Amino acid sequence: MHTLFLLNPTAGKTDCTRTLPQQIEAAAARAGLAPEAYTIQVTTHAGHARELANAAARQARQAGETLRIYTAGGDGTFNEALTGAYGYENTAVGCLPFGSGNDFLRTFGTKEEFLDLDAQLAGGPVSIDLMDTSLGLSATICAAGLDAQVAYGIPKFRRIPLCGGEMAYALSIVEQLCGHIGRRVEYTIDGETFAVDCLMCAVCNGRTYGGGFCAAPEAQPDDGWLDVYIIRKVSRLTIAKLLGMYKSGKHFQHGQLVKEAQPYFIYRRAKQVTLRAVDGRGPIVATADGECVPTEQVAVQLRPLAGRILLPKPAFERFAAQRQAESANSISL
Known part of the structure; x- marks a missing residue:
C-alpha cells in the first residue's frame, strides 16, 4: 500500500x-x-x-x-x-x-x-454514491439558482481592497437581492416533468454545501438515492425566513418536509434529474462541489457506490x- x-x-x-x-x-x-x-x-x-x-x-x-x-x-x-x-x-x-x-x-x-x-x-475506506453531473463528478451537492448566483458573484468583490470572505459574501447577497429574484425552471425528475417559479434548488448526495447550509439533513451518501429540494419563488421578506430554516436543516425531519416548509419547498427522491431555465433570461448559474458556472441545462445521474473515500x-x-x-x-x- x-x-x-x-x-x-x-x-x-x-x-x-x-x-x-x-x-x-x-x-x-x-x-x-x-x-x-x-x-x-x-x-x-x-x-x-x-x-x-x-x-x-x-x-x-x-x-x-x-x-x-x-x-x-x-x-x-x-x-x-x-x-x-x-x-x-x-x-x-x-x-x-x-x-x-x-x-x-x-x-x-x-x-x-x-x-x-x-x-x-x-x-479506512468506504464506498459511497457519486453524482455524474454536466458540471463534472460530484460527491456532495449540485445546486442552481440564487445560492449559486451568490457564490458566482463573490470573486469580483474579493478583488476590492479590504473586502474579505464574509464581506464579499454579504455584498454578493445584496447584489442578488437587489436584482431579479427567481427563475422559471423546468425539471425532469425520474421521468416526471414540471415547471416551477423557483428561488433555487439542490440535488443532494451529501448533506451540506455553501459553507454549512444543511440542504439535505437526512441524506445518506450510500443509499442509492438523490435528495432533491426545490424552493419556490417567494417575496424578499420571506427569503430570510426560508434561508434561516434551510441553513439549519430545520425544513426536513423524519423523512418529510416539516409543516412550515411545505408551502415553499418541493421534495423528491430520485435517480436522475435534469433542469433548465425556460423564462428566456439566458443561462442559469449552477454549482457542483463549489465550482460555479452559467449553463443552459444541468443534468445529474446517480452512480451507486462508484466512489471510494477514506474516513x-x-x-x-x-x-x-x-x-x-x-x-x-x-x-x-
Whole structure:
C-alpha cells in the first residue's frame, strides 16, 4: 500500500505547506509508515490534483498496489482527486480540511476529526454514491439558482481592497437581492416533468454545501438515492425566513418536509434529474462541489457506490456501525 498526500497551498486562508509536511512525517512515523511508503506533493495549478491523482492511481493499479490519497485543501481539491481516481477500485480518497468551505466532511463527522492525522491514518475506506453531473463528478451537492448566483458573484468583490470572505459574501447577497429574484425552471425528475417559479434548488448526495447550509439533513451518501429540494419563488421578506430554516436543516425531519416548509419547498427522491431555465433570461448559474458556472441545462445521474473515500477512525467506525445496524434491521424485517 502507498499513501499520497496532495497539498494545495492556495486553499483557505493560510498556506498548509508551511507546517503540514512536518506534521505528516511525524504522524507517518507514529503509524509505522516507512518513508518510502508515502509521498507528499504540492499542487501548482487548477486541475493539478486531478492529474496527480489519476497518474498515481494508474501507476498503483499497474503495480497491483492499494493507494490512499489525502488532499489538503478544500472541497474543490478533494473533488479533483476524487475525479482523477474515479474508476480505479484500488484507490480511495480522503480529505484534510484546509479550505474555506469543507462541506464534504460534514456528512460524516467533524472538522477536528478530519484534521487529526493519526485518526486519518488509522481509518479506512468506504464506498459511497457519486453524482455524474454536466458540471463534472460530484460527491456532495449540485445546486442552481440564487445560492449559486451568490457564490458566482463573490470573486469580483474579493478583488476590492479590504473586502474579505464574509464581506464579499454579504455584498454578493445584496447584489442578488437587489436584482431579479427567481427563475422559471423546468425539471425532469425520474421521468416526471414540471415547471416551477423557483428561488433555487439542490440535488443532494451529501448533506451540506455553501459553507454549512444543511440542504439535505437526512441524506445518506450510500443509499442509492438523490435528495432533491426545490424552493419556490417567494417575496424578499420571506427569503430570510426560508434561508434561516434551510441553513439549519430545520425544513426536513423524519423523512418529510416539516409543516412550515411545505408551502415553499418541493421534495423528491430520485435517480436522475435534469433542469433548465425556460423564462428566456439566458443561462442559469449552477454549482457542483463549489465550482460555479452559467449553463443552459444541468443534468445529474446517480452512480451507486462508484466512489471510494477514506474516513478517519471515529467517522469510519460510526459509518460501519450504522451500516451494520441497518443490515440487521433489514434482516429482522
